[in-house]
Amino acid sequence: MIDVFVRQMSGFGAAYRRELGAYFATPMAYVFLAVFLLALGLFTWEAGRFFDTGVADLQPFFMWHPWLYMIFLPALAMRLWTDEASDGTDELLLSLPVGIPGLVLGKLLAAWTVAAVGLALTLPMWVSVNFLGPADNTAIALTYFVSLLMAGAYLSIGAAVSALTGSQVTAFVISVVIAFVFTAAGWPLVLSTVQGLFGTAFADLVARFSFITQFEGAQRGVLELRAVAYFTGFIATFAYLNCLWASRQRLG
Amino acid sequence: MLDVRALEKSYGAKHAVRGVSFTVEKGTVLGFLGPNGAGKSTTMRMIAGVLEPDAGDVIVDGKSILSDRRAAQAALGYLPEGAPLYNDMTPPEFLRFLAEARALPRAGRRDAIDRAIADARISTVSHQRIGDLSKGYRRRVGLAGAILHDPPVLVLDEPTDGLDPNQKRAVRALIARMAPTKAIIISTHTLTEVPAMCHRAVLIDRGRIIADDTPAGIARRSEDGTLESAFARLTDQVEDETQ
Numbered sequence: 001m002i003d004v005f006v007r008q009m010s011g012f013g014a015a016y017r018r019e020l021g022a023y024f025a026t027p028m029a030y031v032f033l034a035v036f037l038l039a040l041g042l043f044t045w046e047a048g049r050f051f052d053t054g055v056a057d058l059q060p061f062f063m064w065h066p067w068l069y070m071i072f073l074p075a076l077a078m079r080l081w082t083d084e085a086s087d088g089t090d091e092l093l094l095s096l097p098v099g100i101p102g103l104v105l106g107k108l109l110a111a112w113t114v115a116a117v118g119l120a121l122t123l124p125m126w127v128s129v130n131f132l133g134p135a136d137n138t139a140i141a142l143t144y145f146v147s148l149l150m151a152g153a154y155l156s157i158g159a160a161v162s163a164l165t166g167s168q169v170t171a172f173v174i175s176v177v178i179a180f181v182f183t184a185a186g187w188p189l190v191l192s193t194v195q196g197l198f199g200t201a202f203a204d205l206v207a208r209f210s211f212i213t214q215f216e217g218a219q220r221g222v223l224e225l226r227a228v229a230y231f232t233g234f235i236a237t238f239a240y241l242n243c244l245w246a247s248r249q250r251l252g
Numbered sequence: 253m254l255d256v257r258a259l260e261k262s263y264g265a266k267h268a269v270r271g272v273s274f275t276v277e278k279g280t281v282l283g284f285l286g287p288n289g290a291g292k293s294t295t296m297r298m299i300a301g302v303l304e305p306d307a308g309d310v311i312v313d314g315k316s317i318l319s320d321r322r323a324a325q326a327a328l329g330y331l332p333e334g335a336p337l338y339n340d341m342t343p344p345e346f347l348r349f350l351a352e353a354r355a356l357p358r359a360g361r362r363d364a365i366d367r368a369i370a371d372a373r374i375s376t377v378s379h380q381r382i383g384d385l386s387k388g389y390r391r392r393v394g395l396a397g398a399i400l401h402d403p404p405v406l407v408l409d410e411p412t413d414g415l416d417p418n419q420k421r422a423v424r425a426l427i428a429r430m431a432p433t434k435a436i437i438i439s440t441h442t443l444t445e446v447p448a449m450c451h452r453a454v455l456i457d458r459g460r461i462i463a464d465d466t467p468a469g470i471a472r473r474s475e476d477g478t479l480e481s482a483f484a485r486l487t488d489q490v491e492d493e494t495q
Contacts, residue, residue, distance in 0.1 A: 007322065014353035018338070025340040088336030092397075094302040095330040096353045097322035250304050252263055252294075 011098025015106025019080065020113055028079070029114050036072050036118050040064060044125070058140055061125055062219050065147050066211050069154040070183045074175035076114060077158025078168045080107045081246060085166045090249060104242045108152070108159050108235075115151040119144065139221025146218035149231040150211055154179055156238035163245040186210025253278045253435035254405045259298050259308035261291075261459075268294045270459040271308070276435040276452075278404065281427060283450030283467065284439040287487050291459040292439045293333050296409050299437070300330040313404050326354065329403040333410055335394030339383030343374050343393045346382060350397050364400055371429075372396035373422060388419035395426065406436040412445065424449050443479045447471075453479075457487045 023029035043064040084090040093103060126144075129135045157178050162171040184190050185206050195203035207213045214231065217224040254276040261269040269291040276282045286292050297303040299310050301317045301324060310317040313327035338346055347368055351361045369375050372392045377385055382393055391411065398406060411427070412420045420442075427436060427449060440446065446453055447467040455463035455470060463470050463486055467479060474481035 010322070010355060011353050014349055017352070018341075018349045021345070022338070022340050087339065088332065088334060089338060091297070091302050091332040092330075092336055095300040095325060095328075095332070096350070097325040097355075098353050099322075250302065252261060252303050 008099035009102040009105070011096065011102035012106040014098070015103045016110050019107050019110030022083075023110065023114050029117075032072065032076055032114065033118050033121065036068065037121055039068055039072070040122060043068065057135060058125060058129055058143065059219060061122070062143050062147065062215075066150065066183050066215055069151055070179040071176060073111075073115060073151060073154035074158040074161075074172050074179060077108075077111050077155045078162050078171040078175065080111060080159045081163035081242075082166055082168045082171050094250060100243050100247045101239075104159070104163075104239055104246060108156060108239060108242070111155045111159065112148075112152050115155060116148055119148055119151070136221055142221060142223050143218045146215060146223075146227055146231070149228065149235075150215055153182075153211065153231045153234045153238075156235045156242070157182075160238045160242035160245060163242050163248075182209065183211050186212030186214075186216075253313060254299070254437070255311040256295070256299060257309045257311070259295060259310070260306045261294050261298060261303065262306055268459050269298070269305075272456065272459070272461055273308075274454055274461065274464060276405075276437060278435050279432050280452060281431050281436045281438060281450045283446045283453040284437050284456065285443065285446065285453055285483065286439075286456035290456045290487075292456060293409055295456070296330075296407050296437065296439060297332075299407050300328060300332075301325045302330075302332075326401070327403055327405055329398035329401065329406045331391075331394045331398045331406075331408040331411055334413075335391045337382045337390060337393055337397075339381065341382055342379060343369065343382060343396065344378055346393065347396060347400055350400050354401050356401055364402070367402075368396040368400045371399060371426060373426075388415050391415060391419070391423070395423065399430065404434055406430070406434055408436065408438045410439055410441065412440060412442060420445065443483055446479060455483065455486055462486050 040061070044061045081090075084093060126135075126137075126140055129140070130137070158171070158175040161175045161178065162168075165171045165174065187210075191203050191207055194206050214224075214227040217227050256272060256274050259269050259272045260267075272291070272295050274282070284292055284296070294303065298305045298308075299312075299317070301310075301321050305318075310324070312324040315324040315327060317324040338349070341349065344365060347365045348361070351364060356364055369378065372395050374389060374392050374396055377389050377393075382390065385393065391414075395408070395411060398408065408427075412423050415423065424445065427438065430436065438450065440449075450467055453463070453465065453467045453470050454461055463473070463482075470482050470486075471477050471479045472482075474485050
């Protein structure tokens with residue numbers, strides 16, 4: 001059992017370091033971080049009216065996370081497998097004595113690390129909110145944690161789809177569409193429509209699969225095991241699909 | 253050392269490889285020849301474990317590529333067609349990635365990388381990104397990757413394709429140096445280099461082996477005794493048969 005796991009995970013460290021190096025060897029990671037932080041700042045201050053709420057919390061900041069992740073994280077993940085296909089290096093990878101799950105998780109974790117760096121660079125927000133008044137720092141730490149978990153879910157969509165298509169643009173568009181479905185499912189506008197069409201019970205079910213709904217609990221500062229399990233399960237499902245789609249090539 | 257057993261592969265309606273079998277012993281350099289689309293690369297990809305055969309098996313150093321893929325791949329060095337590489341890395345970074353992926357013992361990694369760099373003669377370009385290298389150097393970086401773990405079996409898909417005469421000579425010399433201790437398969441379009449480089453030649457056309465002999469033995473099958481006319485005659489003959 002354990003040795004099967006070790007064999008399947010072989011190549012994890014090599015893939016992780018290679019991908020992380022690739023993000024920072026090109027302007028890719030820096031451009032992503034700069035634009036992501038700019039957008040997050042803009043939304044928090046302009047649209048979220050950070051200083052006008054009169055409450056020392058990060059609600060106007062966290063509320064934009066799902067929407068910005070929906071656009072930015074597929075852009076970060078789209079190159080993970082399409083680059084291998086366009087450069088022909090997938091053939092090199094498949095000739096190595098490594099497990100596909102190791103490669104899949106190594107690549108995913110590399111993209112996740114870049115996203116985590118982006119999130120870490122917003123920590124000054126957390127510091128400044130403490131100057132504005134007494135802040136619930138446990139709640140904020142918790143929300144950061146669930147946000148990072150949610151980022152992994154968005155990335156797992158992008159990574160899996162990039163193994164499916166072979167073209168970065170196609171991978172990005174399809175990933176954003178899938179991400180939009182899982183985000184907007186918790187949007188009141190969508191939910192009221194669904195409720196009108198299929199009834200309350202179905203609307204509740206749809207809402208439960210939404211990233212926004214799952215993230216809301218965390219924003220209130222409640223650690224819901226359900227949300228953690230949801231995002232972990234979501235990542236596992238898409239990582240599994242990623243493995244299937246990445247090994248398709250072996251069949252010819 | 254390498255035992256290829258009745259490989260079959262179809263892509264949809266196209267039957268690319270039909271029952272290809274041969275063995276290569278240690279100390280042998282086997283030239284894998286055939287027209288474009290004959291099934292050379294498909295066969296080599298199946299040997300390397302990149303592509304799963306529809307039927308048949310490949311035994312690399314006693315390990316089956318089907319039932320014990322990772323062990324077989326650990327004993328094999330593969331240079332894919334066109335030598336695909338990670339353009340954003342320098343050659344030593346690329347080799348470090350391969351050493352880690354192949355889980356070479358930590359203590360021996362630096363030596364293995366230094367040896368591969370020396371053998372492939374790429375030390376002068378160590379600081380350049382692979383994407384900035386010339387075709388000849390890229391091919392040699394690919395070769396360094398294939399020989400990094402000192403595998404007993406080497407599968408090189410067109411290692412000299414697109415190189416200038418000096419680079420071709422360098423690659424041929426490297427293969428000749430490694431030949432005594434390894435089983436090596438090389439596919440090539442340049443028939444003139446086959447007698448100098450290969451002990452044996454397998455000619456493949458439309459997915460089938462049509463000749464398996466020494467280069468001289470194959471050459472004797474033509475009127476003028478050259479490998480070119482033998483190649484033309486044998487591959488034409490197959491064309492006639494199928495019509």
